[in-house]
Amino acid sequence: MKDAGMKLAGMKDAGMKLVVVSAGLSVPSSTRLLADRLAAATVERLPADTEPQVVELRDLAVEIANNFVTGFPGPALSRAIDAVTGADGLIVVTPVFTASYSGLFKSFFDVIDKDALAGKPVLIAATGGTARHSLVLEHALRPLFAYLRAVVVPTAVYAASEDWGADGLAARIERAGGELAALMGAVGRPVEPLAQVAQVGSAESLAQMGSAGSAESVPAARRPAGETDGKPLEVIPFEQQLAALRVG
Amino acid sequence: MQFGIFSVGDVTPDPTTGRTPTEHERIKAMVAIALKAEEVGLDVFATGEHHNPPFVPSSPTTMLGYIAARTERLILSTSTTLITTNDPVKIAEDFAMLQHLAEGRMDLMMGRGNTGPVYPWFGQDIRQGIPLAIENYALLHRLWREDVVTWEGRFRTPLQSFTSTPRPLDGVPPFVWHGSIRSPEIAEQAAYYGDGFFHNNIFWPKEHTQKMVELYRTRYAHYGHGTPEQAIVGLGGQVFMRKNSQDAVREFRPYFDNAPVYGHGPSLEDFSEQTPLTVGSPQQVIERTLSFRDYVGDYQRQLFLMDHAGLPLKTVLEQLDMLGEEVVPVLREEFAKGRPADVPDAPTHAARVAAAQAQAAEENQEVTQA
Numbered sequence: 203m204k205d206a207g208m209k210l211a212g213m214k215d216a217g218m219k220l221v222v223v224s225a226g227l228s229v230p231s232s233t234r235l236l237a238d239r240l241a242a243a244t245v246e247r248l249p250a251d252t253e254p255q256v257v258e259l260r261d262l263a264v265e266i267a268n269n270f271v272t273g274f275p276g277p278a279l280s281r282a283i284d285a286v287t288g289a290d291g292l293i294v295v296t297p298v299f300t301a302s303y304s305g306l307f308k309s310f311f312d313v314i315d316k317d318a319l320a321g322k323p324v325l326i327a328a329t330g331g332t333a334r335h336s337l338v339l340e341h342a343l344r345p346l347f348a349y350l351r352a353v354v355v356p357t358a359v360y361a362a363s364e365d366w367g368a369d370g371l372a373a374r375i376e377r378a379g380g381e382l383a384a385l386m387g388a389v390g391r392p393v394e395p396l397a398q399v400a401q402v403g404s405a406e407s408l409a410q411m412g413s414a415g416s417a418e419s420v421p422a423a424r425r426p427a428g429e430t431d432g433k434p435l436e437v438i439p440f441e442q443q444l445a446a447l448r449v450g
Numbered sequence: 451m452q453f454g455i456f457s458v459g460d461v462t463p464d465p466t467t468g469r470t471p472t473e474h475e476r477i478k479a480m481v482a483i484a485l486k487a488e489e490v491g492l493d494v495f496a497t498g499e500h501h502n503p504p505f506v507p508s509s510p511t512t513m514l515g516y517i518a519a520r521t522e523r524l525i526l527s528t529s530t531t532l533i534t535t536n537d538p539v540k541i542a543e544d545f546a547m548l549q550h551l552a553e554g555r556m557d558l559m560m561g562r563g564n565t566g567p568v569y570p571w572f573g574q575d576i577r578q579g580i581p582l583a584i585e586n587y588a589l590l591h592r593l594w595r596e597d598v599v600t601w602e603g604r605f606r607t608p609l610q611s612f613t614s615t616p617r618p619l620d621g622v623p624p625f626v627w628h629g630s631i632r633s634p635e636i637a638e639q640a641a642y643y644g645d646g647f648f649h650n651n652i653f654w655p656k657e658h659t660q661k662m663v664e665l666y667r668t669r670y671a672h673y674g675h676g677t678p679e680q681a682i683v684g685l686g687g688q689v690f691m692r693k694n695s696q697d698a699v700r701e702f703r704p705y706f707d708n709a710p711v712y713g714h715g716p717s718l719e720d721f722s723e724q725t726p727l728t729v730g731s732p733q734q735v736i737e738r739t740l741s742f743r744d745y746v747g748d749y750q751r752q753l754f755l756m757d758h759a760g761l762p763l764k765t766v767l768e769q770l771d772m773l774g775e776e777v778v779p780v781l782r783e784e785f786a787k788g789r790p791a792d793v794p795d796a797p798t799h800a801a802r803v804a805a806a807q808a809q810a811a812e813e814n815q816e817v818t819q820a
Binding site for chain 2 (some may be wrong): 444
């Protein structure tokens with residue numbers, strides 16, 4: 203199943219990492235359709251070698267549920283989390299279910315560490331049967347990503363069934379894609395954590411593991427999300443931890 | 451290398467019969483399991499600490515003291531002792547008392563606990579979990595090493611000229627492990643003090659265990675306690691055995707499927723692939739356990755979880771017979787092969803006393819020469 207975003211993006215190594223999360227359930231799904239349109243509108247403004255990677259939550263539904271039960275992500279979910287937390291920008295699209303984002307969409311972000319998306323540019327979008335639910339973007343998705351301290355682009359895109367045959371959707375897609383691309387250029391990388399973090403491991407082992415010394419946040423509070431990518435763990439030196447408690 | 455078992459102390463209905471043991475039955479079963487561990491030649495029995503149903507072991511030193519009186523060789527330990535919500539002064543006293551009564555056959559493992567309400571029940575704040583673990587242990591460490599302690603901290607009332615009694619047996623504090631599944635800060639803490647690090651890997655993919663142990667080993671060396679290979683590492687394990695592996699899978703599946711911790715989630719097969727859980731023949735358990743060394747290096751202590759999820763006592767005792775007779779003797783032999791001479795044995799009181807005496811003699815000599 204070749205998607206439009208992949209075709210448009212070119213096949214070279216990614217210059218910037220754009221990751222698209224789609225929570226559509228049917229195949230084909232209008233949620234995925236919107237996701238691909240948004241990806242295309244973003245990619246055309248990014249360096250030519252940028253290739254979007256699509257994460258279909260439908261394929262991860264069982265592993266997401268299992269993560270809640272076991273506390274750790276299975277192999278495919280683990281790769282998806284790594285992709286999302288390592289992206290330079292995200293496009294997230296959900297169908298509207300019962301007046302909000304779908305449970306699967308929320309569950310995926312529930313199993314990602316709460317600090318892992320801090321500072322990351324995110325374009326939010328949703329699909330629904332009627333336009334009456336469009337404020338879900340402002341009342342449900344935007345607060346969710348605000349909590350995660352992501353940088354959400356001003357234009358959120360809602361596509362009701364009728365929009366697929368009407369004027370206006372294309373212009374909103376273009377505007378939102380432009381905003382995300384601009385933000386990826388401006389922000390680009392996650393913000394550094396507040397605490398000073400020690401790089402752990404000898405220089406050799408760091409080199410072997412491919413860490414370039416970028417500041418990662420201290421790993422997941424609840425689960426080892428995003429740490430299966432071969433980077434060693436990092437830690438605040440013990441003297442600093444002790445000193446932080448000193449009285450007076 | 452030491453081999454043993456660790457118990458959560460859960461009271462769980464047997465899913466095959468629907469019967470739930472009473473708290474009294476479960477407590478006596480834990481004791482029977484500990485005695486069996488000694489009988490079949492295991493080295494260690496460790497109990498969890500919990501302060502809410504359906505768990506019984508709220509008072510670990512009481513239970514371990516009782517078991518100490520009824521055993522000769524077994525090392526008694528915890529998995530874990532809550533360094534966050536217990537008063538470090540009371541930990542110092544209780545475990546020093548246990549150390550005397552058990553003639554040094556004890557150590558303990560620090561943990562933060564994962565039950566939110568326990569913090570407020572004991573007057574603490576879960577958001578301070580790591581700072582509590584750091585401050586409380588720093589105090590405990592001093593209480594066992596300094597006869598008179600004057601101390602002030604953030605979480606506990608200050609101490610002026612306090613002496614924790616009894617003083618540690620032979621002047622050597624109990625050995626401490628720090629257990630953590632996810633927090634690099636705790637691996638760092640263990641490394642800083644040169645204490646042991648235990649990774650309860652039973653619910654986690656091996657890549658994660660590998661990273662935590664590697665962090666601990668690297669920092670252990672960083673703090674000058676020895677080479678990374680000389681750091682003191684313990685691991686968990688979870689097994690169910692029958693002579694015929696299909697029988698093991700058939701018998702264990704209902705317990706797995708309904709287990710409080712991971713039941714109603716992934717299949718037994720997927721979980722076995724993603725975590726160290728091994729359900730099969732004793733030979734399969736041997737092979738799987740030996741493979742732990744491939745990703746954490748030579749290590750000192752292997753504890754198995756054998757008595758949870760409602761398994762009846764009779765079954766657990768049968769499992770311990772197999773573990774002690776068929777599995778551990780082979781593991782001892784195989785783990786000894788290719789183990790570098792400078793990788794230390796698991797800590798014991800006798801060895802720690804000998805080391806302390808040797809160090810004192812050396813210091814004396816230096817003083818005399820000077």
